[in-house]
Amino acid sequence: MKTLLVAEYRDGRLLGSTYDLVAFASQLGGESAMFLVGSDSDLPQYDGTLYLADSAKYGEFNPSVHKQLLLDVIDKEQPDMVVFNHSSYGWDLAPRVALAMGAAQISEVVDIVDGALVTPVCNAKLRREIKAKTAKCVVTLQAGAFTLSGEPSGTVAVEKIECDAKSLVVFNGYEESEAGGVDLSKAEIIVSAGRGIGKPENLEIIRSLAKALKGEYGASRPVVDSEWAEHNRQVGTTGQTVSPKLYVACGISGAIQHIAGMKKSEFIVAVNTDRDAPIGEVADVLVVADLKQFVPALTERLAG
Amino acid sequence: MKILVCMKQVPDMESKFRINDQGSWYDESDLAWRMNEYDEYSVEQAILLKEQVGEGDLTVLSIGPKRIQETMKKALAMGCDRGVHVNDVKVHEKDPFEIASIIAEFAKDKNFDMIFTGMQSQDRGSGQVGVLVAEMLNLPCITTIVDFAFDNGTVNAKRELEGGVKAKVSAQAPVLVTCQLGLNSPRYPTLPNIMKAKKKELAVVEVGDLLTVESRLETPKISLPEKKSGGLILEGEVGDLVEQLVTLLKERTTVFA
Numbered sequence: 001m002k003t004l005l006v007a008e009y010r011d012g013r014l015l016g017s018t019y020d021l022v023a024f025a026s027q028l029g030g031e032s033a034m035f036l037v038g039s040d041s042d043l044p045q046y047d048g049t050l051y052l053a054d055s056a057k058y059g060e061f062n063p064s065v066h067k068q069l070l071l072d073v074i075d076k077e078q079p080d081m082v083v084f085n086h087s088s089y090g091w092d093l094a095p096r097v098a099l100a101m102g103a104a105q106i107s108e109v110v111d112i113v114d115g116a117l118v119t120p121v122c123n124a125k126l127r128r129e130i131k132a133k134t135a136k137c138v139v140t141l142q143a144g145a146f147t148l149s150g151e152p153s154g155t156v157a158v159e160k161i162e163c164d165a166k167s168l169v170v171f172n173g174y175e176e177s178e179a180g181g182v183d184l185s186k187a188e189i190i191v192s193a194g195r196g197i198g199k200p201e202n203l204e205i206i207r208s209l210a211k212a213l214k215g216e217y218g219a220s221r222p223v224v225d226s227e228w229a230e231h232n233r234q235v236g237t238t239g240q241t242v243s244p245k246l247y248v249a250c251g252i253s254g255a256i257q258h259i260a261g262m263k264k265s266e267f268i269v270a271v272n273t274d275r276d277a278p279i280g281e282v283a284d285v286l287v288v289a290d291l292k293q294f295v296p297a298l299t300e301r302l303a304g
Numbered sequence: 305m306k307i308l309v310c311m312k313q314v315p316d317m318e319s320k321f322r323i324n325d326q327g328s329w330y331d332e333s334d335l336a337w338r339m340n341e342y343d344e345y346s347v348e349q350a351i352l353l354k355e356q357v358g359e360g361d362l363t364v365l366s367i368g369p370k371r372i373q374e375t376m377k378k379a380l381a382m383g384c385d386r387g388v389h390v391n392d393v394k395v396h397e398k399d400p401f402e403i404a405s406i407i408a409e410f411a412k413d414k415n416f417d418m419i420f421t422g423m424q425s426q427d428r429g430s431g432q433v434g435v436l437v438a439e440m441l442n443l444p445c446i447t448t449i450v451d452f453a454f455d456n457g458t459v460n461a462k463r464e465l466e467g468g469v470k471a472k473v474s475a476q477a478p479v480l481v482t483c484q485l486g487l488n489s490p491r492y493p494t495l496p497n498i499m500k501a502k503k504k505e506l507a508v509v510e511v512g513d514l515l516t517v518e519s520r521l522e523t524p525k526i527s528l529p530e531k532k533s534g535g536l537i538l539e540g541e542v543g544d545l546v547e548q549l550v551t552l553l554k555e556r557t558t559v560f561a
């Protein structure tokens with residue numbers, strides 16, 4: 001199996017998730033090469049050819065141009081599989097490339113079983129094995145599903161590439177998330193509210209428990225999206241990454257984007273009415289209960 | 305202004321899922337169905353755009369069996385003008401490439417000024433369909449948007465990246481955007497609007513009339529994940545649960561130290 005790995009750059013830096021691609025390729029076995037729109041100043045540690053286009057010239061986000069740069073390399077290398085991260089860059093670019101190649105795409109791969117690729121369905125409550133019918137295929141990898149066992153190492157053989165495709169969109173730069181507020185990454189105890197709290201008034205139940213435990217309160221994304229809590233309380237891939245001694249997830253189902261932000265917690269308690277909620281996969285203790293009854297009772301017990 | 309919004313009906317994610325007899329998909333009986341969460345934001349954004357420009361025609365398209373009409377009616381009650389139900393009892397066997405081809409085939413000669421889709425579906429989550437439709441129609445596509453503004457034919461959007469950073473992107477209409485959670489606050493249909501929606505056009509097109517390609521993915525096998533975690537599950541009376549948890553926290557953590 002010959003793979004082409006599509007590395008990722010953000011704000012002039014190589015993203016560490018690039019090494020997930022390397023881990024995946026080595027699990028598959030066979031030759032690989034790498035593609036990057038980036039610069040000489042931060043190159044991946046990898047033994048192989050790196051096709052490098054200059055991000056100063058082509059931009060870090062410019063799908064139609066990145067697509068063309070990549071298609072030229074695919075033409076030359078003839079890989080069996082083109083591998084992306086399932087990230088904001090990868091899920092944007094991969095389908096464009098797959099369509100142009102006439103290839104099937106398998107998104108958010110978490111495992112390889114007997115040659116079939118496994119992807120999650122229904123918030124990871126189900127697993128699905130998929131095979132491409134086309135000779136070549138494109139895949140995106142779930143963040144953290146494949147990781148290098150050791151430190152990355154190696155030296156790339158850089159081959160510079162150019163193209164003159166037309167941009168269909170204009171990239172006007174980045175906007176940082178609002179700074180300030182709490183730094184949850186330093187908290188030792190976090191009690192988080194999920195959509196299961198039902199209504200904004202119930203956030204108070206979660207805050208009271210956090211207070212009784214002398215910790216901070218956090219939230220899942222829907223709670224923040226509904227403006228029941230500030231964005232600086234959000235835990236997950238598009239919020240903060242935390243690793244407290246105790247994390248209590250109340251009414252949180254355990255979507256991968258949430259788990260990615262809290263799975264390094266030392267001890268995880270989940271409170272959920274759904275015994276099958278995927279949060280159970282990472283929880284040390286799953287309390288099957290209605291948080292509206294259980295959480296106040298726990299708070300009272302701790303205060304008493 | 306002509307606007308298209310693509311919507312999918314999905315099972316409630318809190319359902320208890322079982323595998324069907326063929327082991328090829330989840331058993332669809334006894335499931336509650338609802339609008340894909342990401343599509344709630346795209347339907348809302350499409351309606352907001354129509355309200356902003358003050359005129360236009362907003363079509364909601366959905367592919368699936370008859371039951372999806374219930375969810376389409378919700379989109380109509382929210383404010384879409386007309387519905388196109390692409391009737392397909394085997395929609396779960398279609399791959400993202402086929403679904404996108406069906407939508408592109410429908411849209412290709414309709415000159416939509418804007419197309420909205422969700423960034424992914426909650427059940428399959430491929431995140432491919434919107435992008436593929438745009439590529440098939442040769443439209444600029446901005447994915448994963450959390451902010452949308454339309455000004456005289458220019459779309460100014462913000463894409464959400466990891467860590468909450470946003471990329472500011474603009475493009476000239478016609479554009480396809482894929483909507484991320486939190487883009488806006490989807491409205492609840494009011495009773496008068498639910499009544500009005502009953503009179504709105506809901507055309508049915510047979511999938512065979514729009515499907516011109518073959519699938520690219522092999523019929524999947526689907527299974528329940530093995531429970532990996534050695535985590536404890538506590539069930540019972542709230543009072544007992546509290547005592548059990550406090551004991552566990554004392555034994556296994558240092559939070560009371």
Ligand SMILES: Cc1cc2nc3c(=O)[nH]c(=O)nc-3n(C[C@H](O)[C@H](O)[C@H](O)COP(=O)(O)OP(=O)(O)OC[C@H]3O[C@@H](n4cnc5c(N)ncnc54)[C@H](O)[C@@H]3O)c2cc1C
Pocket residue numbers: 193194195196197219220221222223234235236237238239240250251252253254255256257258261271272273274277289290291292318485
């Ligand atoms: C690109 C991308 C980035 C994302 N980034 C993030 C992120 O950073 N952080 C994040 O959290 N999400 C993120 N998400 C969203 C994520 O996919 C989920 O939609 C989200 O985490 C779900 O939040 P939730 O668990 O609170 O809600 P739901 O999934 O709706 O779960 C609610 C849970 O509450 C339980 N419940 C209901 N009532 C009660 C009750 N009375 N008592 C106890 N339990 C109850 C239910 O059983 C269910 O398990 C992202 C998604 C995408 C696509």
